[in-house]
Amino acid sequence: MIDHAGKTALITGGASGIGRALAVGLAARGATVLLADRDLAGAEQAAAEIGYGASAIACDLSDPTAPSTLIAAAFDRLGRVDLVCSNAGVSHNKRMLREPFDAVADTVFEVNMFAGLRLAQAYVPRLEAQGDRGRMMFTGSENSLSVPDAVKRFGLGVYAASKHGLLIMLEWLKVETEQKPIDLHVLLPGGVSTPLVSAGLPDISQIPPEMNIMSAERCAELALRGMDLGLFYIPTHAHIADDIRPRAEGLLHSLRALGLKDAEG
Secondary structure, eight states, rough: OOOTTTTEEETTTSSSSHHHHHHHHHHHHHHHHEEEEEOOHHHHHHHHHOOOTOOOEEOOOSSHHHHHHHHHOOOOOOOOOOOEOOOOOOOOOOOOGGOOOOOOHHHHIIIIIHHHHHHHHHHHHHHHHTTEEEEEEEOGGGGGGGGGGGGGGGGGHHHHHHHHHHHHHHHHHHHTTTSSSEEEEEEEEEOOOEHHHHHHHSSSSSGGGOOOOHHHHHHHHHHHHHHHOOOOOEOOHHHHHHHHHHHHHHHHHHHHTTSSTTOOO
């Protein structure tokens, strides 16, 4: 088990949802947490409720310069940063044939995909300079892996693409940092009760029961357990395995149809 007692953690999107739940869970383990959010008042309120020396800082990750500034500020405030939870995210609902791919879509990619990698680019050199080892957990999505049956009617193409892009870049980052002082994890949540979900589905009756919505607290519990186990992929719902099967089966079918794999292979 990873001992977070006496450790420090920076959590983006920490004012609410999964980020706040992670902060609560880490603080309960003895960690000093810094909650970063564009909603500073919300982050300050969350930090006050958490206690244990938790604090808040304003950060808008739609600004490409914000991640490096945030890492520098976190080290200045905490002295060392043992864990970065790159959790901030924005949702977007628009069907592909109607998507203008405008500034809104750009923001989705900047926050959901690029911000986490920019954090890593700033964080790893600081670890190396201080002779410390750290870890990062990035919040992806079940949409990183598939088109989940439960959300097919919600027009999540751009959001899903940002999370899918995040996953493949993290897989490359994992390869490229094997000799670096960093451990990486990617949280892959299914449906979680968060403000992000509520924004996309303001009417709770629209949430399909097959999404198996779980609480942010349960999601955070699984995330921390995944880190304890040293897992790179940290899924939260059993149905994720079923949702990714059609892609694998479709590829296998195509390989056989093209004569590139025999029927028994």
